[in-house]
Amino acid sequence: MHIYSEIIGNIYTSPEWSDKIKGLDIETINLDQWAAQKSRFLTKGDKGNEYPIALKRNTQVLNGDVIYYSLAENKAVIIKIDLCPVLVLDLSDIADKDPETMIRISLELGHAIGNQHWPAVVKNTKVYVPLTVQEKVMTTVIDTHSIEGISYEFRKGQEILEFLEPQEIRRLFGGASHDVFAQGHGHIPIQLNTY
Secondary structure, three states: OOOEOOOOEEOOOOHHHHHHOOOOEEEEEEEEOOHHHOOEEEEEOOOOOEEEEEOOOOOOOOOOEEEEEEOOOOEEEEEEEEOOOEEEEEOHHHOOOOHHHHHHHHHHHHHHHHHOOOOEEEEOOEEEEEOOOOHHHHHHHHHHHOOOOOEEEEEOHHHHHHHOOHHHHHHHHHOOOHHHHHHOOOOOOEEEEOO
16 A cells, blocks of 8 residues: 655645646545644545555645646545634734833733633734634624724635744644633643744
């Protein structure tokens, strides 16, 4: 049995690969965001074929990754990942405030997020929080705290990948299961990066 250990391309980040697979018989491996964080797993494609995957250390699968391509067989195997939506909090309006105000507002936001046990990744002036409860619940929490200088929106998980490093993607989408956060247990995984 062949073991797939490399990502050979990506149909979304490389126009070359999106052209290469046109007209081929495509088998899709559908992964949820939790399975996509693993580097070793056995899965089935949408045509019933099994795919043992054992990726090299520190390799992160992304939506659209190609793990198999054969022009002779007229076949390609592509990974599709269903990522949850993300709450994107924008703190850029407080970046030019005095240090005391920035600290106060940041702590208020940290308290609001931390009380809910939501994982988060902080990068530049944005805070990314994966949807672990219904969108209306997250909206109510943020609106109830009414934190000055902070705006927010919900984005598709796939749309924010380009802004994050692989370790940040794992932190955001692959930390703990929904059950942990729903029960209110565990620590809040927060990663702070400034660039």
